[in-house]
Amino acid sequence: MNNNALHTVEAQIREQAAAYCESNNVPGFVAGVYHAGEQIVVAHGTANVATGAPMREDTGFLFGSVTKVLTTTLVLQQVERGLLDLDTPVVKYLPEFALTEPGAADKILVRHLLSHTNGIDADLFVPDAKGRDALKSYVTALASSCGSLFEPGEQLSYSNGGMIVAGRLLEAVTGMSYPELLKRDVYAPIGMKDSSTSAEQAILRSTAVGHFLDPETMAAKPAGMFMLPDTWGPAGATPIGTVADLLACGRTHLAGGVSPAGTRVLSAASTALMQQVAHDMATPNVPPMGLGWVLYPFGDTTVLAMSGASPGGVSILCVLPEHDLVFTAFGNESGAIMLQDQILQWLLSEHLGVQVPPVVTEVQQDVDLTPYVGTYRSDQLRIDVSIVDGQLEERATYELADESQERIFSEFVGGMTSAPPQRYVPIRPGLFAPAGYPLETFNGYMRLLLVSYHDVRDGQARFRNGGGRLSRRA
Structure with missing residues (x-):
């Protein structure tokens, strides 16, 4: 070269x-x-x-x-x-x-x-x-x-x-x-x-x-x-x-x-x-x-x-x-x-x-949001998913186990231990993008910002995946 x-x-x-x-x-x-x-x-x-x-x-x-x-x-x-x-x-x-x-x-x-x-x-x-x-x-x-x-x-x-x-x-x-x-x-x-x-x-x-x-x-x-x-x-x-x-x-x-x-x-x-x-x-x-x-x-x-x-x-x-x-x-x-x-x-x-x-080329409008509503949990994290104004809204709460975990985690993230609610728009069933981002945002590494739901049984998803990390329906 x-x-x-x-x-x-x-x-x-x-x-x-x-x-x-x-x-x-x-x-x-x-x-x-x-x-x-x-x-x-x-x-x-x-x-x-x-x-x-x-x-x-x-x-x-x-x-x-x-x-x-x-x-x-x-x-x-x-x-x-x-x-x-x-x-x-x-x-x-x-x-x-x-x-x-x-x-x-x-x-x-x-x-x-x-x-x-x-x-x-x-x-x-x-x-x-x-x-x-x-x-x-x-x-x-x-x-x-x-x-x-x-x-x-x-x-x-x-x-x-x-x-x-x-x-x-x-x-x-x-x-x-x-x-x-x-x-x-x-x-x-x-x-x-x-x-x-x-x-x-x-x-x-x-x-x-x-x-x-x-x-x-x-x-x-x-x-x-x-x-x-x-x-x-x-x-x-x-x-x-x-x-x-x-x-x-x-x-x-x-x-x-x-x-x-x-x-x-x-x-x-x-x-x-x-x-x-x-x-x-x-x-x-x-x-x-x-x-x-x-x-x-x-x-x-x-x-x-x-x-x-x-x-x-x-x-x-x-x-x-x-x-x-x-x-x-x-x-x-x-x-x-x-x-x-x-x-x-x-x-x-x-x-x-x-x-x-492009990773995301088109967006489906008429996706049924109900299978994804609920509370999902993983280690010291709780995510509450609801429908607000026709979009999914997620609220993440860190439920830190003890004072030591809280101190380490808050220092690691610079003091913020709770996130504001985030709205998501459907791309297709089971796949959602954070509202307000142009679709080309997700073409590269930042495709990790998309959220997916998996293993729908009896009309309810069992898992949510955000940033490559799973949480399970509570």
Whole structure:
């Protein structure tokens, strides 16, 4: 590929980032693109408004849920070494793993943890623990705190709990802590030289902090929390690194498991397995799921993606095997996800010439709304759905279990623990769009804003899916 093409990409990202950050009060943004042997990194703005430290090309940031790709890579390494089997129940390796319903955990296979089909109802469950036994204490606490949403393999619901159990499983079969394993078996062989798993390590180099917009002034203020507790490490709480490190990770998955340095990190078969559809809900708001990767269809092109929220920040990693391209980015205010989406769509349509057909083409007017009315629940979340003025209205209430959960959750989201009611317009039976958005909003990553309802029986839907997460009719 000629250098000129990537110069154009660099100029475009620089321009888009400057315009978006300026108009949406995002303090800083950093992004990288690898394409056909060349790569660029672009940094813009400020890493921390309290200090004025600039966002640099080598500024570190929290990976958030991009970590799930790393955790999956670690599990498949242990499968290759014969220490784990994907189709064996988790309890064989981790006898203490249990949920509040007797026997529910016994049916969960190792594979279900990685494909988000395990049904563990623990989406907001963040027990506060630090250090070597953090994951052990998480698994112990599950048994008395969290149930299941569905039978394993029956549905798909984005699962932090599944990835954390996978992290504990790794500790049990290797005898090493999750951070040690990540450092030895992912960071080192991939060449992620600036990556770490703790604030103590991150402070030794330039690291961005997250920000929230002040509702009064709309100015960005640093988040009061740097990272979630260690209990969420394998789901995305603790890993920190740079754009160059994530590009190296993406390139390893492009190259069939061989790192840019030439080290084999994962077999070609395991790398391919992560990219195959493990479960498909057949609804546009929930893309098909591989192992660790979400498989976004953009026309004929599949984008392997994972985005990651951290307190006041958002990261993304996208790998396009058909086009030998990796895109990764971090913004230190959550609104930057829209910028990441814009850049991804520009890369697809303008840089690569991919035809990106609209996700939603037409809207049905006469959809019966009654099957969807009711109350839906998942871990510490209640959603009341009613009909108002011929539209669905959803009210989300966080029913946080205790003071510790409330403190952690409110710090993670910047203080807002209740959402205003949201109206939805029907696209077709079982699929709804938030009112007031133009339909092209949903063509890219933001198709996650659509809401779907599933498994209608006796005139009532059993499940609601928003943002890839299921809640069950109460």
